[in-house]
Amino acid sequence: MFKKVNSGYHIPFIKMCMKVVKKIGIVGATGYTGVELLRLLVKHPDIEITYVTSRSNAGTRVDAMFPNLRGYIDLKFSDPTTDALAECDLVFFATPNGIAMKHTAQLIKSGTKVVDLAADFRIKDVKVWSKWYGMEHACPELLTEAVYGLPEINREFLKSASLVANPGCYPTSVILGLLPLIENNLVELDNIIADTKSGVSGAGKQANVATLFSEMGESFKAYGVAGHRHQPEISQILSLVSNQAVDFTFVPHLLPIIRGIHATIYSRTDADAASIQQLYEKKYENEPFVDVLAQGSHPETRNVKTSNMCQIAVHKSTETSRIVVLSVIDNLVKGAAGQAIQNMNIMFGFEETSALDRPALLP
Numbered sequence: 001m002f003k004k005v006n007s008g009y010h011i012p013f014i015k016m017c018m019k020v021v022k023k024i025g026i027v028g029a030t031g032y033t034g035v036e037l038l039r040l041l042v043k044h045p046d047i048e049i050t051y052v053t054s055r056s057n058a059g060t061r062v063d064a065m066f067p068n069l070r071g072y073i074d075l076k077f078s079d080p081t082t083d084a085l086a087e088c089d090l091v092f093f094a095t096p097n098g099i100a101m102k103h104t105a106q107l108i109k110s111g112t113k114v115v116d117l118a119a120d121f122r123i124k125d126v127k128v129w130s131k132w133y134g135m136e137h138a139c140p141e142l143l144t145e146a147v148y149g150l151p152e153i154n155r156e157f158l159k160s161a162s163l164v165a166n167p168g169c170y171p172t173s174v175i176l177g178l179l180p181l182i183e184n185n186l187v188e189l190d191n192i193i194a195d196t197k198s199g200v201s202g203a204g205k206q207a208n209v210a211t212l213f214s215e216m217g218e219s220f221k222a223y224g225v226a227g228h229r230h231q232p233e234i235s236q237i238l239s240l241v242s243n244q245a246v247d248f249t250f251v252p253h254l255l256p257i258i259r260g261i262h263a264t265i266y267s268r269t270d271a272d273a274a275s276i277q278q279l280y281e282k283k284y285e286n287e288p289f290v291d292v293l294a295q296g297s298h299p300e301t302r303n304v305k306t307s308n309m310c311q312i313a314v315h316k317s318t319e320t321s322r323i324v325v326l327s328v329i330d331n332l333v334k335g336a337a338g339q340a341i342q343n344m345n346i347m348f349g350f351e352e353t354s355a356l357d358r359p360a361l362l363p
Contacts, residue, residue: 022348025051025088027080027103028095031205033117035066036337037092042072044341044355046348049073051088053080086110090347092340093117096204101138104163108142113347114163115340121146121165122233132229148237149343151352152176152287158346166343169335170196170230170252173263175237176290176310177327180283182242186276187267187323192248194234195264199257199301202331211254222253259332260301265325273316276323280314288353289334289342299328306330307360308338330360 024041028034029052041049052062054077062077063070078084082103085091090113093100100116107114123129126140137143147154147161150172158164167175174194181187203211210216231250238246255262269276277295284290291311293299299311307330315324329335338356345352 019046022047022089023050023087024048024344025053025085025091027053027085027091027093028099029062029077030054030057030065031094032201032332033336034094036332037094037340038062038066038069038073040333040337040341040355042069046350046354047344049075051078051084051091052076053078055079082106086112088112090115090344092344093120094337097133098135098138101142104142105139108162113161115149115166115343115347116146116164117166117336117340119165119168119229119233121163122148122167123236125236128232132232149339150175150237151339151342151346152179152284152290153237153241155346158343159349161343161347164340164343164347166336166340168230168233169198169202169261169329169331170194170228170250170263171234171237172335172339173261173310173327173329174234174250174265176329177263177265177312177325178238178267179241180279181267181269181276181323181325182238182246183283184279185242186269186271186279188269189238189242189244190247191268192246193266194248194250195253195266196251197253197255197262198331199255199259199261201258202261202335203254216254217256219256220253222251224252228252257301259305259330261329261331261335262299262301263325263327265327267323268321269316269323270321271316271323273314273318276314276316280312284312289338289356297326299326301328301330302362303360304328304330304334305361306333307358308334308342308356309360310334 024047052075057077058079060077062073062075093116097118101120104114126137146163146165147157149164149166200211280292289308293313297313310329313326
């Protein structure tokens with residue numbers, strides 16, 4: 001198989017035959033999003049996870065904390081250091097807001113690409129960002145450089161990106177649900193209501209009385225009605241797409257389930273149901289992770305559980321101008337880790353569906 005030189009193999013020839021893989025680091029790998037990254041990435045054919053961090057669990061084997069990964073990963077958690085992260089080709093930050101921005105400038109300078117799964121780089125206006133996230137931005141100069149990581153609108157920009165702002169889970173479901181209508185100026189931009197519901201994993205892994213099972217089980221509630229930090233993120237993207245201001249109502253709710261987001265989006269349009277259905281099917285026909293169901297269907301969160309798919313259905317009555325769009329995703333996959341990997345695949349020129357082309361889990 002190999003060309004021999006004397007008693008050994010010809011080293012340059014061996015290197016030519018070896019597959020080059022990218023070294024990947026994950027900062028904050030013990031949260032729900034972090035372990036979802038690990039679960040998906042361990043089967044990726046073109047990468048090697050080389051550095052996984054957790055300050056509080058440094059020295060602990062990854063598969064000791066996450067037994068589902070036994071036999072798939074042979075690493076221990078480490079304290080995060082910028083020098084060690086800079087040895088990676090790409091670093092995922094699955095950390096709370098405000099962490100990635102402290103390390104990103106130096107990493108990019110060293111040639112390491114960054115995908116931030118938090119909100120540090122999603123909003124371009126630093127004053128708006130500081131208002132909603134309650135802190136001063138550490139590297140505002142990078143906000144214009146960051147590419148918003150929704151492949152369905154920014155795929156070409158992602159191919160050359162060094163810094164990607166992974167979208168929020170609610171924004172992903174709402175933007176994908178509205179995009180064909182907004183792009184074609186078919187709805188009233190000041191008459192949009194996004195009524196959204198999320199599973200409790202969206203609140204993160206930290207201890208919180210409000211998310212205890214006995215507090216949220218067998219119950220259902222709205223929150224952030226007076227204002228939620230995902231609203232300016234959604235408004236920013238929809239305004240860029242429509243080239244005009246989009247004023248809408250956004251109300252999130254907490255569901256007594258672990259995973260999943262269901263967005264019910266209301267607006268008005270003069271277009272008929274058949275043409276709208278055709279518009280959605282045309283828009284997403286080549287998108288590997290957006291599935292437009294038959295007109296009048298009712299997507300369920302379980303249809304996309306553990307998958308990177310967004311399922312959409314459109315409802316339009318012949319007796320009213322009201323249009324209702326239903327959009328469902330798994331908040332931990334297409335809403336977080338899966339979309340981050342999809343972005344990584346595009347950034348490195350991998351097959352976009354690598355490590356993500358799998359059906360949902362039923363029941």
